[in-house]
Amino acid sequence: MPDKKDRFKMLLKEKGLKVTTQRVDILEALEMRPDKHLTAEEIYEIVKEKNPDIGLATVYRTIQLLAELNLIDKLNLGDGYVRYEIGNMDEEKKAHHHHHLICLSCGNVLTFQGDLLDNLENQIQKSMGFEVVDHEVKMYGYCKDCAAERKKE
Ligand SMILES: [Zn+2]
Ligand SMILES: [Zn+2]
Ligand SMILES: [Zn+2]
Numbered sequence: 001m002p003d004k005k006d007r008f009k010m011l012l013k014e015k016g017l018k019v020t021t022q023r024v025d026i027l028e029a030l031e032m033r034p035d036k037h038l039t040a041e042e043i044y045e046i047v048k049e050k051n052p053d054i055g056l057a058t059v060y061r062t063i064q065l066l067a068e069l070n071l072i073d074k075l076n077l078g079d080g081y082v083r084y085e086i087g088n089m090d091e092e093k094k095a096h097h098h099h100h101l102i103c104l105s106c107g108n109v110l111t112f113q114g115d116l117l118d119n120l121e122n123q124i125q126k127s128m129g130f131e132v133v134d135h136e137v138k139m140y141g142y143c144k145d146c147a148a149e150r151k152k153e
Contacts, residue, residue: 003029015069022047022054026062030072030086034097037075037083037113076103077109077138099137105146112139 008027009019017023029046030038038046044059063084066072075083075098087096101110121132142150 001046004028011071015071016063017069021051022058022062023066025050026059027071027086028068030084034086035107037077037085037100039081039083042043043084075100078140079107099139101139101141103143103146105141105142105150110143 005024005028008024008031011027011135012019014021025044025047029043035040040060040063041056044054044056046055047059061071067084067088070087072084073087075084077084085097094096097114098111098113101112102108103110117137119133121135124130124132141147
């Protein structure tokens with residue numbers, strides 16, 4: 001398996017960016033926590049452990065840049081924070097990794113792997129002539145624990 005770091009370095013080069021430690025570190029921080037949906041501040045805390053000299057402003061700027069190039073995805077999960085996750089780095093595959101399930105009671109965000117929307121996309125293409133290239137799904141409801149709690153009440 002190619003080293004993750006090397007892959008990030010290649011991607012940055014492909015996008016015409018200089019390879020810098022903070023860029024690689026931010027990608028790595030997100031890659032290692034695919035289900036965490038980190039805020040910029042949380043990313044900063046993680047990256048700072050390895051690079052004590054890094055500033056929050058640099059982290060913000062780097063995140064913006066990486067998001068513009070789709071190396072990371074910006075998320076709004078309805079809790080008032082802007083969150084980030086690693087983007088789909090595989091250009092061949094359709095940009096996709098998981099769907100978000102948001103608990104209205106405890107606020108937890110669960111992820112659902114797998115995609116059952118191919119049919120819907122085909123239908124849209126057929127009936128509207130609209131070529132779908134990506135989608136984002138947020139399901140609102142109650143997680144298992146909260147659903148059980150609610151039944152008790
Ligand atoms: Zn996610
Ligand atoms: Zn819950
Ligand atoms: Zn999907």
